Amino acid sequence: MLRIFFIVLALSLVTLVAITGIRGQKGKKPPIEIFPDMDHQPKVKSQVPTGFFADSRGDRQPVPGTVPLGYAAPLSKGGAVADEGKYTAVRFANSTDYADTGRFGDQWGTGIPLPVTAELMQRGGERYAIFCAVCHGSSGAGNGVAGQYGMAAIASYHQDRLRTMPDGEIFNTITHGKNTMLGYGGKIPVDDRWAIVAYVRALQLSQHAELSDVPPEERAKLEAAK
Amino acid sequence: MSNFFPRWANWVPLKLLLIAAVLTTVLTLGVWYYFTPKYTRVGYMPDQPAPFSHALHAEQLGMDCRYCHSFVEVSGHSNIPDTQTCMACHSQIKSTSPKLAAVKASWESGLPIQWVRIHKAPDYVYFNHAAHVNRGVSCFSCHGQINDMATVWQAEPQSMAWCLECHRAPEKFLRPQSEVFNLNWHAASPAAQLAMGTQFKKEWNINPPLTCGGCHR
Known part of the structure; x- marks a missing residue:
C-alpha cells in the first residue's frame, strides 16, 4: 500500500511541476490571481481603460472647441528634495503672456522670464540631457545618437541663425516643434522649457567665446596653460 | 475469533x-x-502591440528613462508615453518598419496604442512613483535591470511583504539622487551600500510608513 502511495505521489508531483513550472519562469500568460478580492475596483485610474465611456478611454480627451486656460498642478507628495521650495508646481499654461508663448503680440521676445541662477542652469542642463541631447547632442552640435540611426536635418545650435534667434523663438520651438521636430510642450513644463533655453544659450556661448569673455582670474589660468 | x-x-x-x-x-x-x-507574477512577459526594446533605447542609445516616462518625478503615476513620443523619432527613423505598425496606426487614427500592462498594484494600493524616485529609490529597485530587457518582464514580486522589506530597512536600497535613473549604477559592496544608505536615510529624513494607512486608504 505504502509503495503504491509513494509511486503515485511522486508521479503526480512530477506531472504537477511539469505543468506549473517553477518560480520566475518567463511566460506570456496573464498572472493567476489567487485572492483577487477588491484588486479590481470599478474606478478610473491613470491610463487604464474603463467600461464607463463608450470609447473605453479612462483619460478623457478635451471636448472639441475647448479653450485651455492653463494650469499649475501641485507637485505630488514627496516632491523633489534637491529642489525643495523652487519647483512647487508643474506648470503647463496657455496664456498669451511672454512667459507662456515667447512672444509679445506678433513679435518674438528675448530674455528669460525667470531668475537665471546656477540652479536654473543646472536644471536646464539636466532637462537638456533628457529631452534634447538624443538628437542635438550634448554639446548642441546636432550630433546626437539619433543622427546615426537615420534622423535627418538635426540643427546645430552653433550657427549664426540660431545664435541670433530670440529666446522666445527657441522657447516656441521647444513648445511646438519646427520642421521635422515635433513639439515638446506636452512633456516639458513651462519653467523647464525656459531653463533649457538658458542652457542652450550657455552651450552656444561655450562654442563661440572670445578670450575676453573669460573672467580675468580664469583668463590667467588659460594663458598659463597655453 | x-x-x-x-x-x-x-x-x-x-x-x-x-x-x-x-x-x-x-x-x-x-x-x-x-x-x-x-x-504568479515574476516572469510575466506578454507580447506588446509594438515590440519596444528597452535594451535598444535605454541601454544602446543611452536615452534617459524620463524622455518617455516624463512625469515620473512629479506624479504618482509613471506615464506610459503617448504616441507622439515615439513619432518624435520614428516619423523618420525606421518609419516603414512593420514593427512600428501599431504606432503608425495609432498616430493616424488618434487612438491610443493598447500596451499590455505588466506591473499592477491592486486597486487598494496607492503607490506613488514621485515619492520614491525623488527620495533615492531607483527604478531598478522595483523593475529590475529593465535597461537590458528587449521585452519587459516583471522582475520583482511586488507583494506587500516585498514592499515592507524596503520600508523596514530603506538603507539597503537608497542611492545617490544623481544615480536614481542610472540603472547600471550599483553600490560597490553590500557594506558600502549600507553605510551610504544609512547616511542618506538620516540626511534626507527617510521614514517610510509602516502603518496600513501609508499605502492603503
Missing part, C-alpha cells in the same frame, strides 16, 4: 497516519511555493 482481522491490518492506522502527514506536508509546501506573486 482471534484471526478475524489479518495480521497486516495492525499497520493500517499507522500507515494511514503517515500518508496523511506526507500529504499535508506536500500540500503546505505547494501552497508556500506557488500561492505567492514570486510564482
Whole structure:
C-alpha cells in the first residue's frame, strides 16, 4: 500500500511541476490571481481603460472647441528634495503672456522670464540631457545618437541663425516643434522649457567665446596653460 | 475469533497516519511555493502591440528613462508615453518598419496604442512613483535591470511583504539622487551600500510608513 502511495505521489508531483513550472519562469500568460478580492475596483485610474465611456478611454480627451486656460498642478507628495521650495508646481499654461508663448503680440521676445541662477542652469542642463541631447547632442552640435540611426536635418545650435534667434523663438520651438521636430510642450513644463533655453544659450556661448569673455582670474589660468 | 482481522491490518492506522502527514506536508509546501506573486507574477512577459526594446533605447542609445516616462518625478503615476513620443523619432527613423505598425496606426487614427500592462498594484494600493524616485529609490529597485530587457518582464514580486522589506530597512536600497535613473549604477559592496544608505536615510529624513494607512486608504 505504502509503495503504491509513494509511486503515485511522486508521479503526480512530477506531472504537477511539469505543468506549473517553477518560480520566475518567463511566460506570456496573464498572472493567476489567487485572492483577487477588491484588486479590481470599478474606478478610473491613470491610463487604464474603463467600461464607463463608450470609447473605453479612462483619460478623457478635451471636448472639441475647448479653450485651455492653463494650469499649475501641485507637485505630488514627496516632491523633489534637491529642489525643495523652487519647483512647487508643474506648470503647463496657455496664456498669451511672454512667459507662456515667447512672444509679445506678433513679435518674438528675448530674455528669460525667470531668475537665471546656477540652479536654473543646472536644471536646464539636466532637462537638456533628457529631452534634447538624443538628437542635438550634448554639446548642441546636432550630433546626437539619433543622427546615426537615420534622423535627418538635426540643427546645430552653433550657427549664426540660431545664435541670433530670440529666446522666445527657441522657447516656441521647444513648445511646438519646427520642421521635422515635433513639439515638446506636452512633456516639458513651462519653467523647464525656459531653463533649457538658458542652457542652450550657455552651450552656444561655450562654442563661440572670445578670450575676453573669460573672467580675468580664469583668463590667467588659460594663458598659463597655453 | 482471534484471526478475524489479518495480521497486516495492525499497520493500517499507522500507515494511514503517515500518508496523511506526507500529504499535508506536500500540500503546505505547494501552497508556500506557488500561492505567492514570486510564482504568479515574476516572469510575466506578454507580447506588446509594438515590440519596444528597452535594451535598444535605454541601454544602446543611452536615452534617459524620463524622455518617455516624463512625469515620473512629479506624479504618482509613471506615464506610459503617448504616441507622439515615439513619432518624435520614428516619423523618420525606421518609419516603414512593420514593427512600428501599431504606432503608425495609432498616430493616424488618434487612438491610443493598447500596451499590455505588466506591473499592477491592486486597486487598494496607492503607490506613488514621485515619492520614491525623488527620495533615492531607483527604478531598478522595483523593475529590475529593465535597461537590458528587449521585452519587459516583471522582475520583482511586488507583494506587500516585498514592499515592507524596503520600508523596514530603506538603507539597503537608497542611492545617490544623481544615480536614481542610472540603472547600471550599483553600490560597490553590500557594506558600502549600507553605510551610504544609512547616511542618506538620516540626511534626507527617510521614514517610510509602516502603518496600513501609508499605502492603503
